[in-house]
Amino acid sequence: MLPDDSKPFYVVCDASDFAIGCALMQFDDEGHERVVSYQSRQMKPAEHNYPVHDKELLAMRYALIEFRVYLLGEQSLAVYTDHASLRSAMKSPHLSQRMARWLSFFAEYNFVVHYKSGKNNILADALSRRPDYDPRVVLGRQEIDDEDTSEEYCAVCAVSGVNLTSVSPEMDLRDQIAAAYPDDAVYANILAYLRSPSDETLGALSLNTRNQIDSYHLDGDLLCYNIDRFDAPRVVVPNDDDLGARIIHEFHDSPMGAHLGRVKTFAAVSRDFYWPRMYKWIRKWVCACATCQRVKPSKSSPALLHPLPIATEAWRSVSMDFVFGLSPDADGRNGVMVFVDRFTKMVHSTPVSDTVIAAETAAHFVDCVFRHHGLPESIVSDRDPRFTSWTALFQHLGTKLSMSTAVHPETDGQTERVNRVLEDVLRSCATSFTTWSTFYPLPSLHSTTRSTRRRR
Structure with a gap:
């Protein structure tokens, strides 16, 4: 069931020889026990060596960590376990080092431990005894009757020879880590202190290591490190x-x-x-x-995108583009060819059809730009075939035709923005779908002087 914050939570937990399990529980509106969440895991190699009391305590600690978001701050929390001695574990005057470390963690929760017999603690018992967690392998033996002559069984009558190969397995990683500690001065001193705490072994530690010594503990022959007490222990790897x-x-x-x-x-x-x-x-x-x-593919662009150089003089650098998709006018023209001065932002435009060819495009350029301002030093356009065919012409005339990046209209963003304004103005001014071309000179404003070029 989904958690209900208006109802109290309680926890059931259990430990076996090889795993721990727990469940977060609540009662529903009809008083039936319902599960909010399950959790279980295998024991680590060092945890297999814990006494039964500490294994059960480990399961309880694991439950409080996993369900912390629900349990922290609960006014009265019940924890059920089938180990009766845990009811008085918090008050015992004889605490092991492990229990003393865990005690500060348990102090954050307001909980009471209740005993629940194993036959009634079925859920947690099943979680802690999952077959896939059991490291033991059970092999069944089948007795074969020597008098059975059926073909169900076969037996090897003779073996002529056996070839043996010597195999030297690689050292286990845990053993390799443990064997490398003596060669690391820092961790060798930490191990010496944890194995035999004294003023002498403490004095061998640096000041920084002393401040962090509570984060280290032993797990058999391995040194483990916790960032905080809620963090799972991690095996410390020496400098190797x-x-x-x-x-x-x-x-x-x-x-x-x-x-x-x-x-x-x-x-x-x-x-x-x-x-x-x-x-x-x-x-x-x-x-x-x-x-x-x-x-793996590269996540970076093949090259950096550079902005166009800033124009320094009127009509020395011109950008041009087409606007198509308008309603055909009386002459069948359904687009506008736009020329923008990159320095003053002055705009010239002329209506065209979408069937305009390169020669007609050149004629419009001469009529709108060259006739009034002369030949510019550079022209910026997209990769429309009507423009790309001009390359040889412009090289012959001594000017530069700069093509924008493919599939990247932002290169000539200035003209794209003018196109948008031009479309908006024509749609607003046209009295019908076919009369927009009679208004196209009107939006050709100079963006600096806010007037047309004919007005002085």
């Missing part, structure tokens, strides 16, 4: 390039790693391991990965 390379290879280069990016690889590695400047280490590894460089 081979170890770091082996770990990142497993989390990035292997099929399970799938060559993900640096952020996802870091998130995966940091769940289980810790070493200083780990993100920088992973970032360099991913950036240097040959497979990633070869297979």
Whole structure:
């Protein structure tokens, strides 16, 4: 069921030899028990060695962490377990180091531990005994009757020879990490202090390490690190390039790693391991990965987009474009050819049809621009075939025809903006769909003087 904040929550939890499980519960309107959320996980290797009391306490701690968002601040919280001794665990005068660490965490919650027999604690019991969590493998044996002559069974009568191959498996990663601690001066001193706390071993630690010593604890032969008490412990990796390379290879280069990016690889590695400047280490590894460089597409543009150079004189640089899609006028013209001075923003325009060819386009250019202002030094246009065919002509005349970037109208944004204003004005002024061409000189305003070119 969905959580209901108006009703109290309660938790059931349990631990087995290999896993812990818990569930967040509420009563519905009819008084029936309903599950809000399930959680379970396998025990870590070190947790397998906990006594039964600590395993049950571990399950209770796990439940409070997983359901923290619902339980923190509850006025009265009930926690049910099938281990009766936990009811007085918080008041025991004899606390282990582990229990003392957990006690400050439990103090944040206002809860009461209740005993619930194992046969009634079915839900949590099932979660902590999931078959897929059980590391033990049970093999069944089948007895074969020697007198059975059916073809259901077959047996090897003789073996002529056996070829053996010597295999030297790679050292287990945990063993390799533990073996590398003595070569790291910082972590060797931390291990010495945790194994034998004294003024002498404490004095060997740096001031910064002393301030963080509560974040470290032992897990068998491994040193673990917690960012805070709510954080899952992470195995500390000593300063060893081979170890770091082996770990990142497993989390990035292997099929399970799938060559993900640096952020996802870091998130995966940091769940289980810790070493200083780990993100920088992973970032360099991913950036240097040959497979990633070869297979993944580049996220950056092939080259930077540069703005057009700023015009410095009137009618030395002109941009031009077409506006099509208008209603045909009486002469069958359904578009406008627009010329804009990039310095003064002055506009010239002339009505055209969408069947206009390059020669006609050149004639309009001569009539609207060249006749009044002479030949400009540069002309900016899109890659319309009517313009691209002018390239040789402009080279011969000594001017420059600059084509905008393909599929990127923002290159000539000035003309695109003028086109939009021109369309709006023509639609507003035209008395009918076919009379817009009689108004086209009107919107040809000078954007600096706010007047037409004929007005002085």
